[in-house]
Amino acid sequence: MMNDINIGSIAIGKGKPTYVIAELSGNHGGKISKAIEMIHAAHKAGADAIKIQVYRPNTITLNSDKADFAIAKDNAWAAYKNLYNLYEYAHTPWEWLPELFKHAQELGIELFGSVFDETSVDELEQYPVKAYKIASPEIVDLALLEKVAKTGKPVIVSTGLANIGDVFTAVSHLKAHGCNDIILLKCTTAYPTPPEEVNLKTVANLEETFNCHAGLSDHTMGIGVSIAAVALGAKVIEKHIKLADEVETVDSFFSLTIEEFQQMIVEIRRAEKAIGKVDYDLTPAASLNKNGRRSLYVSADIKKGEKFTENNIKSVRPGFGLSTKYKAIVLGREASQDLTLGDRLSWDVIQ
Known part of the structure; x- marks a missing residue:
């Protein structure tokens, strides 16, 4: 059995609410005021955590115009020409970090x-x-995995460009360097991701195969896939967000507006309640409608001593009469008193 993983004050695990992460990415458009506004908006919408991307252009790629670094013309980010330009535009300046953390701490969000x-x-x-x-x-950068493992903090790993061998190596390497609090996210590195390429059944298989909690980093359009993932057992959902100001930013074309993100959380919480347990008993709410079932009623006037037939009793709603399962037993027996249309059948009126 897997232990819960705590990120701050929130536990992640079986039976716990889904941990929802709002990904800011580069949707701040290079403005710290916008990044701060997004943190406040995501917190108000119900996010459990805010995630940023921490790199500088020269720590993630090279400033080169060679073909290897060019962005293909059919790529969603083709307008940036090469990788360096893209990351220059999209990165979150490290100089912002003190202010961003200050606001997050004041709000009480991770x-x-x-x-x-x-x-x-x-x-x-x-x-x-x-x-x-x-x-x-x-996921294949073993030195980076070792570095984060040695911090002693939980590590969330996306698997969007990994095969099962890569995932095995990453998990093994993290554990070898002291990290046992690992969460694996099913991910498809395509923007936006076609729903048919998500393969949500892999979420449960990640848990089973690697004995780690699992979730979804969702790049599809809309909120339906994330809700389905929760129904299939995802413990974590990560989704990109943007402000609803219609300003185009680097990842805005597949991100949720704050209003959509809030609605996703509402529906996730609704789905969690609906998953429930295996139970064939009538619930309290359903019990109130129990009399909506069929039962046996007199459908034509019957004199005392007259036999019950298909022509004078009927299985109808509501359910105050004798259960319909006794109809075959009742047919052919005699009435013990006069009955009129609409009377309930009960054993008291049957000889």
Whole structure:
């Protein structure tokens, strides 16, 4: 049995509410005021945590125009020409971190980050981060995995560019360096992700195969896939957010507005209540409608001593009469008193 994992004051595990992470990514558009507004909005919407991406352009790629670093013309980010330009635009300046953490602490919401090299771990260790995230492309960076494992904090790992061998290596490496609080996120690194490529059944298989809590990093449009993931056992949901100001930002084309994000959380909480348990008993609410079932009633006037037939009794709603399962027994027997249309059948009126 897997133990719960605590990120700050919130426990993640079986029977616990789904842990919902709001991913800011580069949707702040290079404005710290917008990043702060997003933190406040996500907190108000009900997020459990805010995640940022902690890198500098020169820690994630090279400033090169060579073909290897060019962004393909059919890529969603083709307008940025090359990787360096994209990350220059999309990154969250480290100079913002003191202010971002200040606001998160004042609100009482966890703020942590995806780290992309060892320097970003060193940077975040200056702040009260309670967890780390490893993005899909970094799952093969064993030095980075070792670095985060040695912080002693829970590590969330996305698997969007990993095969099962990569996941096994990553989990093994984290455990070898002291990290046992690992959460694996099913992820498809496609923006937006076609629903048919999500394969939500993998969430449960990740848990079973690696004995780790599992969830979903969701890049699909809308909220339906995340809700379905919760119904299938996801313990964590991560979703990109944006402000509803219609300003185009780097990841806005597949991100939820704050209103949509809030609605997702509402529906996740509704789904959690609905999952329930295996139970064939009538619930209290259903019991109130028990009399809506069929039962046996007199459908034509019957004289005392007259036989019950298909022509004078009938299975109808409501359910105050004799159970319909006794109809075959009643047919052919005689009435013990006069009966009129609409009278309930009961054993008292049957000879």
